[in-house]
Amino acid sequence: MSYGSLPATGYSGTAKLLHWLVALCVLTIIPVGFWMNMEGPYQNQLFNLHKSLGVLILGLMIVRIAYRLLAGAPAAEPGIARWQKAISSAVHGILYILLIGLPIAGYIANSAYGANGTPTPFFGLFELPPIVGPNEELSKSIFAVHKIVGWVVGGLVVLHIGGAMMHFLKGDGVMQRMIPKSFSGR
Ligand code: HEM
16 A cells, blocks of 8 residues: 655554554464364354454454545655565555455355354354355355465565564664554654
8 A cells, every 4th residue: 555645753543553453353363263273172262253353353454444545644764765665565555455355255255154154253242144145165165265365464464574573673763653652752
């Protein structure tokens, strides 16, 4: 996603909060997605947690994108090389797209699963109804893609964190833009 036209001072409190909430959810949902494959007493709970976190990520991402479109994002920190801006914009853009597309795909595949379709839980508070009718084949194929793309998201997150660490070690001020004011003074 391209940088907005705000001055290069740092992200707003709302943008930082949304970023770190999504980060926490994504860093939890991937290992949970891995563990829930293993048979054990908590397997159902892990499945429900994975699905609930996915719905939460989708909701947070919709709010995040709307907020970014309305409020903009700070301009790039001065002195950042062109290639770095290009790579970071690409990684951010793909993450935005996948963090919307992947939970929607999970929701569709889950809806189509089983003889009568399957509702999607949200932390035991309520359930989202199936949005497509039962279809074993459809469910299987979407889940197969969901798994692969889920791990692609994991790889992009590693790249994203690597980039952030590089800026942190260089001390060029990019990391400071996204951490709470009490730590960064921005
Ligand atoms: C951003 C959101 C999401 C991410 C990053 C994500 C990530 C993943 C990953 C990495 C796996 C593969 C784990 C493995 O077997 O190695 C997976 C599997 C799975 N996910 Fe998600 N997921 C998300 C949202 C959802 C949602 C919303 C649902 C359902 C409503 C869902 C349901 C499932 C199910 C049932 C599997 C197992 C599929 C199978 O074994 O065939 N996921 N997910």
